[in-house]
Each structure stands twice: as C-alpha cells, then as structure tokens.
Amino acid sequence: MVTITDIAKACGVSRATVSKALNGAPDIKAETVERIRECAKEMGYHPNAAARALKMGRSYNLGVLFSEPTGVGLTHEYFSRIFESIKAEAERLGYDITFISQNLGTMTMDYLEHTRYRSCDGVVIASADFHDPAVVRLGESDIPTVTLDYIFDSRTAILSDNIQGMEKLVRYVYEKGHRRIAFIHGELTSVTQKRLASFKKTCAALGIQVPPEYIREAAYHDPRSSALQTRALLELPNRPTCIFYPDDFSYIGGMNELERQGLQIPRQMSTVGYDGIHLSQVLRPKLTTYKQGAERMGAEAAKQLIEEIEHPDTWLPQQITVEGLLLEGGTVAEPG
Amino acid sequence: MVTITDIAKACGVSRATVSKALNGAPDIKAETVERIRECAKEMGYHPNAAARALKMGRSYNLGVLFSEPTGVGLTHEYFSRIFESIKAEAERLGYDITFISQNLGTMTMDYLEHTRYRSCDGVVIASADFHDPAVVRLGESDIPTVTLDYIFDSRTAILSDNIQGMEKLVRYVYEKGHRRIAFIHGELTSVTQKRLASFKKTCAALGIQVPPEYIREAAYHDPRSSALQTRALLELPNRPTCIFYPDDFSYIGGMNELERQGLQIPRQMSTVGYDGIHLSQVLRPKLTTYKQGAERMGAEAAKQLIEEIEHPDTWLPQQITVEGLLLEGGTVAEPG
DNA sequence: TTGTATGCGTTATCAT
DNA sequence: ATGATAACGCATACAA
Numbered sequence: 001m002v003t004i005t006d007i008a009k010a011c012g013v014s015r016a017t018v019s020k021a022l023n024g025a026p027d028i029k030a031e032t033v034e035r036i037r038e039c040a041k042e043m044g045y046h047p048n049a050a051a052r053a054l055k056m057g058r059s060y061n062l063g064v065l066f067s068e069p070t071g072v073g074l075t076h077e078y079f080s081r082i083f084e085s086i087k088a089e090a091e092r093l094g095y096d097i098t099f100i101s102q103n104l105g106t107m108t109m110d111y112l113e114h115t116r117y118r119s120c121d122g123v124v125i126a127s128a129d130f131h132d133p134a135v136v137r138l139g140e141s142d143i144p145t146v147t148l149d150y151i152f153d154s155r156t157a158i159l160s161d162n163i164q165g166m167e168k169l170v171r172y173v174y175e176k177g178h179r180r181i182a183f184i185h186g187e188l189t190s191v192t193q194k195r196l197a198s199f200k201k202t203c204a205a206l207g208i209q210v211p212p213e214y215i216r217e218a219a220y221h222d223p224r225s226s227a228l229q230t231r232a233l234l235e236l237p238n239r240p241t242c243i244f245y246p247d248d249f250s251y252i253g254g255m256n257e258l259e260r261q262g263l264q265i266p267r268q269m270s271t272v273g274y275d276g277i278h279l280s281q282v283l284r285p286k287l288t289t290y291k292q293g294a295e296r297m298g299a300e301a302a303k304q305l306i307e308e309i310e311h312p313d314t315w316l317p318q319q320i321t322v323e324g325l326l327l328e329g330g331t332v333a334e335p336g
Numbered sequence: 337m338v339t340i341t342d343i344a345k346a347c348g349v350s351r352a353t354v355s356k357a358l359n360g361a362p363d364i365k366a367e368t369v370e371r372i373r374e375c376a377k378e379m380g381y382h383p384n385a386a387a388r389a390l391k392m393g394r395s396y397n398l399g400v401l402f403s404e405p406t407g408v409g410l411t412h413e414y415f416s417r418i419f420e421s422i423k424a425e426a427e428r429l430g431y432d433i434t435f436i437s438q439n440l441g442t443m444t445m446d447y448l449e450h451t452r453y454r455s456c457d458g459v460v461i462a463s464a465d466f467h468d469p470a471v472v473r474l475g476e477s478d479i480p481t482v483t484l485d486y487i488f489d490s491r492t493a494i495l496s497d498n499i500q501g502m503e504k505l506v507r508y509v510y511e512k513g514h515r516r517i518a519f520i521h522g523e524l525t526s527v528t529q530k531r532l533a534s535f536k537k538t539c540a541a542l543g544i545q546v547p548p549e550y551i552r553e554a555a556y557h558d559p560r561s562s563a564l565q566t567r568a569l570l571e572l573p574n575r576p577t578c579i580f581y582p583d584d585f586s587y588i589g590g591m592n593e594l595e596r597q598g599l600q601i602p603r604q605m606s607t608v609g610y611d612g613i614h615l616s617q618v619l620r621p622k623l624t625t626y627k628q629g630a631e632r633m634g635a636e637a638a639k640q641l642i643e644e645i646e647h648p649d650t651w652l653p654q655q656i657t658v659e660g661l662l663l664e665g666g667t668v669a670e671p672g
Numbered sequence: 673t674t675g676t677a678t679g680c681g682t683t684a685t686c687a688t
Numbered sequence: 689a690t691g692a693t694a695a696c697g698c699a700t701a702c703a704a
Binding site for chain 2: 696697698699700
C-alpha cells in the first residue's frame, strides 16, 4: 500500500506537508500542492480509512440497521429499494455502509456497541423492533441516528405518507362508486395503525359505513393469510365490492382465492394493494396500489444523517414525510 | 469510549497485560486474566476496529461486490437471498460487511482501491460484469476473493448447478409426456449459456428435436419481453406444449399473455420457470421451477473466503457447485 | 508473569 | 510556507 510517507519521500517533503496538501490546507504553496497531488495520483495513493478513523474519530462509515423479526429483510422489495437508495446517496457523499447487528462472531454486543466498534459516524435505523431495548439504547445514545417510519423523540425521522396514501386510495375507489369497502390489514404496527385510522377516517368523511366484519387482520407479505381473509369476506351475507390488501405481495393470495371462486377482477370484485412493487405492475390487470417513495426515503435518510454528522451545530431534528404515488392500475372498476 | 488504557488503570496493570489477557495470550496468570476480563465487561469495553485494523493489517471486514449493470441489484430475490446469507455467515464468523463500489464521494477509485481503502480482508464478488477491467483487476489482485456463478483462474468460485438444474427440469417435463418444448432464455451470459447448453444436450439425449424457432431470447427479470416471445411461440404453426422461461419473475409476462389468449395453464400450455423465488410458490397453480440454493451459496462463499483469509497456507482454490431443488408446482401437465 | 517500547497511517499543534 | 512531533487504540517483540 502506498502511504503518505512514500509520497513524502518521492516529493522530498515531510509527511505533514503531504497531508496538508492532500487535504487542501491553506498554508501550503499552490505549486507544492500541485506537485504533491500529481505525485499522489501517479503513485496510486489512497488514504487508509482505518488510520484516518483512528486519528480523526470520524470513519466516513454509516451504520444501517435492518433487523427484521419476520425475517423477510431485504427480500422485501420495499426494504431493498430503501437500502439501495441509502447506499447510493451515502456513496455519493463519500460514505460507506456497514450493517449493524448483534453478536459478531464470539463477541456479544448490542447495536450501540457494534456501532462504536466500527466507529460509525451515524446509523440509519431502517427497519427494527423499536421497542427492543437495544434499539432504544441506540436511539437514545449520542450517535446520530435517523429512523424510518418511526419517530424517536429529538431525532430525525423519515416517514412514508401512510395517512395520505390510504386516504387517496379510499377516495379513488369511492369515486369509482364503491361504498362497501373492506380492508384486510397487516399486523398492528404503528404503520398499520396509521393506515387503518386513515382508512376509517376517510370513509367516515365520505359518509361510508364500514361494518366491523369488513376490517380484518392478516399479515404483511403473507398471501396465505390474505387468501383466508378474502374467503371470509366472500362468505359474508353482505359482501364488499372492493377489498384493500395489506400490501401488493399478499394481494397474490387474494387474487388466487378470487380466481378460484370464479370471480373476475375487477368486474366482480375490485382490489387494492399497497407498496407499488414491481410485481404489482406486471400482473394483469395491473394492481391499483400506492407506490411508497422508497427511493426518496432512503436518499433523504442518508442525506439528513450526513447533514447531522457534518454540521451538528446547525442541525435540528426533523420529521420528513415522503409522498408516494397512486398507481391507478386496473383492478378497480365501478361496482356491478 | 472505554479503551484498554482505562482498563489498565482500573486494574492496576499495564496496557500490554490487558491486551494479552483479552486476547488469550498464554503468558498471563489465569487469575489476572479473569480479573481483567471481568473488569472489561463491567466497564463495557469493546475493541476499536480501526485501531486493530491499523495495527494488525486485518480489519475483520469483508467487501461485497454487487454491481448490477441492469440495476435490479438486491431487488432481485436471488441476489437478496445470497446477500442475506453472506451477511449471516460472515457475522457468525466475526466479520462485518462493506459494500464495494467505485467513486466514493469525490474520490474516484476502482474496486480494488476501495477494498484497500477499507482494508477489507477479502471480497465476495457476488454479481458483476466479469469483463469489466476493474473487476478483473480485483480478481487478479492479492486480495482474497470468491466469485459467484463465474470462475476466475486460481480463485474459489461458488456455482449454482445450472447444468444439472436445467437437466432435471427437462427430464421432468419429458416424463410428463412433453416432446415439443420451447425455451425462452435470458441475455447470453455465461449462466445462460450453461442453461441453454444443458437444455439442448438433455433434449438431444432424450431424442427430442428442438426446432430453432423454439429457442428464443428475452431478458431476465423482464416480463414484457417474455410476453412478447410467448406470443411469437403461440403464432408458430407447430406450437410447443411447454414453455421454459428465463426466470420465475419474467414468467409473469408469459402467464399474462397465455391468459389473455384464453389458454389455461397447465391444461393447454405447460410452463416452467427458474429460481424458485417466493412469488413462484404463491401463484396458482404454483410454478414448476428450480430453486437455486442461494442461501447455501452465500454462506459457502463467506465461509470459503474467511477460510482463505485465516488459513492462507493450507488454502486451495475450489469450485463448489451448490445443488438446487426442483419444485414440482402445478404448471406442467400431460400435453393434451 | 508482567511491563516497556514501538509502530501501524494519519492529522493536528506548534515550532521554525 | 514547511517541518518536527505527538497522539489516536491496539498488539507485539523484547526486556525485566
């Protein structure tokens, strides 16, 4: 590896001078800077991140926390899209990414300790059990953090517009003429609660009665439970004309069940998903759904985190809501 | 941050003694070791990775290269499964993961330079353009590397059993009675070539004639091009009775096209995918496909890489083929 | 069995 | 405008 010492020798200056020249210190002659820079380039010099981290207490390394109790993890397109955009934005700003976990090899450490171990300058908490003490500890530490879809007090949070998204979907199907709308939702997380509340509120605002048996709990990303709840809805004496699913992927279960019962989508049953994953737009008919702004959420998370890291003095915690986009699709028709 | 110096003070010994005790050196009294370890635990000590990397030239950090010309990246379930398993195995063995890229911030560096910058002990090249000079340079460097689904000379490679997988699929549909089998394949990568060769060879071995118009090129992960090729196949005077798709996801395009033309799967057309992604098993009928052993591939890659890093003397490059599993599904019936 | 001294590559302070 | 020096936290060769 070529170090500043090598360059110092090659240029006949001291290591200090090299360091200064490379970092744009104001007290080196422009000519010298030029010479050293050129030499460094020629010799293929690149700084050593470890040495720099040790000396400066700054690693230019961001921790990312994706701890998924369910185990879907990055297999879920929503999260992989978020991750990809965190990564892209971080790289654009000169930061690498390290995954934060617990129990590295024989060492047992919690998330905060792992973060310290790798000298991460900050952590994006992208998906986690926010009641896990280890997660709370990280969120309450002095390490800059940004959370996604959850708010820690005095921390920046990036939020998907679940309330508005659901409202738009409900209003869309309302305008198509639907009055009997059912909602199969996922496990009761804080995100689910927002969507559920927005669903109910919007229905109320529109003067729609939602019988309690129209609200059913399934699970995210699990077509089987959605199929089951679809069947239950179809057995009701007063069937809905439109069914909302927890997300696009679990909609597949509903879709299969409807087909199995010989019901055409959307002629005999309208359907709505959530997420706007790639799959939803290659199905026929395309699924009517709400595409969350995952790319912007990830990019914003990285950007805000780095902002806090680099300008802690002028920084203020923010809650940034990222809008999504209603994808009209073709699974909602006027009820027969 | 609590350092060995803090512990040394607290225990009334020197920093060297603390270091030795913590690392299990044989020349410290058991009793002292015990005392120091306890103290370290109490004080919440964890080593500083940067300092350790600087001193030892070992970072316990693995680079991972996912450079996707297509841009699907981790959005593709095959790759996200591979990544998750690399990560899990690496963590189990005490290593963190860093994504290797080019152009970090204002610095321009190639993959090798990025690897050196972060002092990665080795790199898993999981998905890349293996003809990219930057990738070749990394593969030919002195940094330990393991490739997936591609072989670099004198390097360890983890390979999905594309040849056997395709053979099993062909034999399966053959036994179901199919003799007119078409193959819509993806872009001509080395993986595609293996599958294609195995398809042709197995057909030949079974005495099946494959007319050239049955072999069609579409693109991976792209339902639209598969839909197009499906249509082309259906327009042939002598239609196939079974269609192989590039992968499970692009099958969606074929599925839609078949439905659009009023053809029932599998009664009027049998279909076969590749990958065994989650989606394929929630469709109805379930897709007949070949599930690649992504989890074992990722785990094996991490394991082999770490083996090479930790025991370079006894290490030898290997080519490890990971078997997959034929998922029978319900999209292949006896041809009418 | 323990301690002293040194250096990994870098940046920062203070002389010169 | 440049250089000498110290320090970041750790591991290790060598001295005691």
